[in-house]
Amino acid sequence: MNTPRSEDDTRSQVLRILGEIAPEADTTSLRPDVSFRDQLDLDSMDFLNFVVALHKEFHIEIPEADYPKYMTLNGCLAQLSAAQS
Amino acid sequence: MPWNPIIKSRRDWETIPNLHDYESVRKEFSWEQARTELDGLPDGQGLNIAHEAVVRHTIGPLGQQTAIRWLGKSGQVEDYSYARLDDLTNRFANTLQGLGVVKGDRVFVLAGRIPELYITALGTLKHRAVFCPLFSAFGPEPIRARLTIGQAKVLVTTESLYQRKVAGIRETLPHLEHVLLIGEEGRPTATPIPGTQSFHQLLEQHPGIYRIGPTDPEDAALLHFTSGTTGTPKGALHVHSAVVAHHITGKLALDFHPADIFWCTADPGWVTGTSYGIIAPLTNGLTSIVDEADFEAKRWYGILQDHRVSVWYTAPTAIRMMIKVGVDLVRKYDLRPLRFLASVGEPLNPEAVVWGEKAFGRPFHDNWWQTETGGIMIANYAAMDVRPGSMGRPLPGIEAGIVKKTESGGVEVLNEPDVQGELALRPGWPSMFRGYWNEPERYKKCFASGWYLTGDVAKKDADGYFWFVGRADDVIKTSGHLIGPFEVESVLIEHKAVAEAAVIGKPDPVAMEIVKAFVSLKDGHEPSEALQRELLGFARTRLGAAVAPKEIAFLATLPKTRSGKIMRRLLKARELGLPEGDTSTLEA
Numbered sequence: 001m002n003t004p005r006s007e008d009d010t011r012s013q014v015l016r017i018l019g020e021i022a023p024e025a026d027t028t029s030l031r032p033d034v035s036f037r038d039q040l041d042l043d044s045m046d047f048l049n050f051v052v053a054l055h056k057e058f059h060i061e062i063p064e065a066d067y068p069k070y071m072t073l074n075g076c077l078a079q080l081s082a083a084q085s
Numbered sequence: 086m087p088w089n090p091i092i093k094s095r096r097d098w099e100t101i102p103n104l105h106d107y108e109s110v111r112k113e114f115s116w117e118q119a120r121t122e123l124d125g126l127p128d129g130q131g132l133n134i135a136h137e138a139v140v141r142h143t144i145g146p147l148g149q150q151t152a153i154r155w156l157g158k159s160g161q162v163e164d165y166s167y168a169r170l171d172d173l174t175n176r177f178a179n180t181l182q183g184l185g186v187v188k189g190d191r192v193f194v195l196a197g198r199i200p201e202l203y204i205t206a207l208g209t210l211k212h213r214a215v216f217c218p219l220f221s222a223f224g225p226e227p228i229r230a231r232l233t234i235g236q237a238k239v240l241v242t243t244e245s246l247y248q249r250k251v252a253g254i255r256e257t258l259p260h261l262e263h264v265l266l267i268g269e270e271g272r273p274t275a276t277p278i279p280g281t282q283s284f285h286q287l288l289e290q291h292p293g294i295y296r297i298g299p300t301d302p303e304d305a306a307l308l309h310f311t312s313g314t315t316g317t318p319k320g321a322l323h324v325h326s327a328v329v330a331h332h333i334t335g336k337l338a339l340d341f342h343p344a345d346i347f348w349c350t351a352d353p354g355w356v357t358g359t360s361y362g363i364i365a366p367l368t369n370g371l372t373s374i375v376d377e378a379d380f381e382a383k384r385w386y387g388i389l390q391d392h393r394v395s396v397w398y399t400a401p402t403a404i405r406m407m408i409k410v411g412v413d414l415v416r417k418y419d420l421r422p423l424r425f426l427a428s429v430g431e432p433l434n435p436e437a438v439v440w441g442e443k444a445f446g447r448p449f450h451d452n453w454w455q456t457e458t459g460g461i462m463i464a465n466y467a468a469m470d471v472r473p474g475s476m477g478r479p480l481p482g483i484e485a486g487i488v489k490k491t492e493s494g495g496v497e498v499l500n501e502p503d504v505q506g507e508l509a510l511r512p513g514w515p516s517m518f519r520g521y522w523n524e525p526e527r528y529k530k531c532f533a534s535g536w537y538l539t540g541d542v543a544k545k546d547a548d549g550y551f552w553f554v555g556r557a558d559d560v561i562k563t564s565g566h567l568i569g570p571f572e573v574e575s576v577l578i579e580h581k582a583v584a585e586a587a588v589i590g591k592p593d594p595v596a597m598e599i600v601k602a603f604v605s606l607k608d609g610h611e612p613s614e615a616l617q618r619e620l621l622g623f624a625r626t627r628l629g630a631a632v633a634p635k636e637i638a639f640l641a642t643l644p645k646t647r648s649g650k651i652m653r654r655l656l657k658a659r660e661l662g663l664p665e666g667d668t669s670t671l672e673a
Contacts, residue, residue: 020618044402067381
């Protein structure tokens with residue numbers, strides 16, 4: 001088992017991954033309940049790459065049917081914290 | 086043949102397909118006959134796309150039928166009857182009149198799939214101005230290039246897209262006289278922005294009655310941008326008579342019947358979203374579904390079920406994403422009305438064609454066409470056996486061949502089956518492009534020995550089915566869009582650290598290809614992760630996510646021919662681990 005990460009740590013890892021896919025994005029003013037794609041210039045391939053990177057970073061399985069749950073920052077945090085608990 | 090053909094029989098047809106027998110329909114077909122399915126403007130005043138799509142239906146019982154059912158991102162559902170669409174598009178045509186826009190002027194739209202886009206398209210066509218859609222995921226640089234080349238007089242866009250992508254380049258667009266803005270969620274703009282007017286206010290101020298002026302079938306109607314290997318994007322120009330092809334290919338290739346509820350998932354920023362996302366379903370009097378949101382499996386299956394979609398036209402990238410989600414989800418939905426499934430954008434792999442049967446009880450029918458052809462040219466039909474992986478057979482009225490260039494500059498037809506060559510079409514169908522905007526030389530280069538050369542490499546089997554092989558040039562096919570490497574390279578070399586750039590399509594299991602860039606650096610700059618991210622962000626800011634590279638790699642030097650041309654094909658061969666071929670012309 002992995003040591004559970006703090007929420008702050010998880011958040012910063014999620015934002016780091018986002019920043020690697022879209023380095024131009026200003027993630028500091030991200031609204032946590034609004035979908036990434038409504039705030040940042042991400043296309044469907046970017047989002048796919050984002051989910052794949054989350055899977056690698058957090059060592060969790062993310063079935064395709066669950067992808068929509070990762071469309072917002074809060075959604076990601078909720079999913080990741082549930083998966084690690 | 087590795088994949089068994091999917092045999093069609095009468096049992097598959099609840100509705101008799103329009104193209105019930107390929108050979109006989111093809112034999113009897115003529116474009117003149119197809120033209121008679123349309124009304125033409127009253128008193129012999131010509132042929133206008135918007136009249137056929139909207140006005141003619143308002144007179145009879147279709148007037149109150151839903152023409153467009155718009156599904157908003159946040160769950161809104163809004164129906165536009167043919168009569169309401171007529172009123173709104175009349176208001177927009179009158180708005181253009183009031184702004185001093187005349188026949189032939191270019192009206193651009195930069196917006197997501199919102200109702201105003203459709204009103205702009207059809208209102209522009211009524212006014213006999215030229216409608217030009219831009220993909221809303223373009224960054225400022227592709228937007229600037231296209232507005233400049235097309236000498237846009239009017240731009241309709243949203244407040245947010247304007248602020249993010251257009252305001253910063255406005256000064257470089259001297260031809261652009263009017264910018265009409267749509268506020269958040271289709272509301273009027275909150276506060277006036279200098280140099281713009283409110284789309285909705287103008288619509289309210291102008292009357293809902295408009296008489297379409299005389300329209301020659303050869304009058305310019307649509308300008309769609311596409312990309313080549315070299316040079317700037319090209320604007321493929323289509324004329325009003327294209328509607329004959331839009332209408333009849335909807336019936337023959339997509340099997341439109343009067344009561345159909347049709348959903349074309351393509352964005353009107355690309356040609357499919359205009360020809361089949363706006364025009365064809367409306368000329369056929371159908372109800373057309375427009376979904377503002379992007380792909381999401383549950384949402385899509387919900388739409389198919391809740392709105393009782395009967396004919397569905399989608400794209401390989403989306404189908405491959407659905408395959409990843411699996412069949413368990415789709416089987417929870419009641420999709421009984423769904424009768425015909427079609428796909429376009431890039432070749433549909435046989436697995437995906439067959440997966441359609443597993444998931445929906447029907448195969449996907451791949452078809453082939455391109456921006457320049459304006460409408461579907463080669464297709465798999467409801468009543469014709471499907472050979473998975475094949476693009477199908479030419480539409481009635483279309484002659485396709487496989488050709489090879491000759492030394493004299495012409496082409497010769499390769500009649501042997503299964504021989505690879507360039508896919509070519511005999512010019513003369515109504516939706517063929519009539520030119521690249523202001524680039525007659527580039528247009529001329531597309532034709533040889535009486536054929537239009539498509540730039541796609543294909544094969545024809547002994548039974549007349551066509552099979553896609555690849556591109557004849559370096560254009561990248563990603564998620565159903567064509568991207569010109571030059572447009573991407575031009576932006577990368579604007580970065581202070583970059584000496585040279587070469588861009589290729591890297592094969593991808595979902596998007597077919599993704600854009601990958603190779604760059605060499607100027608003296609004093611070293612490859613680093615930080616620089617890689619900076620370049621990625623730099624390219625994305627200027628080009629937008631849809632065009633910018635997804636991967637950037639550093640190379641000390643880029644391979645070149647003796648004449649100094651960067652060899653993208655060699656980079657691609659290396660990327661694929663293929664033999665690099667003849668390198669004798671490489672730089673020493």
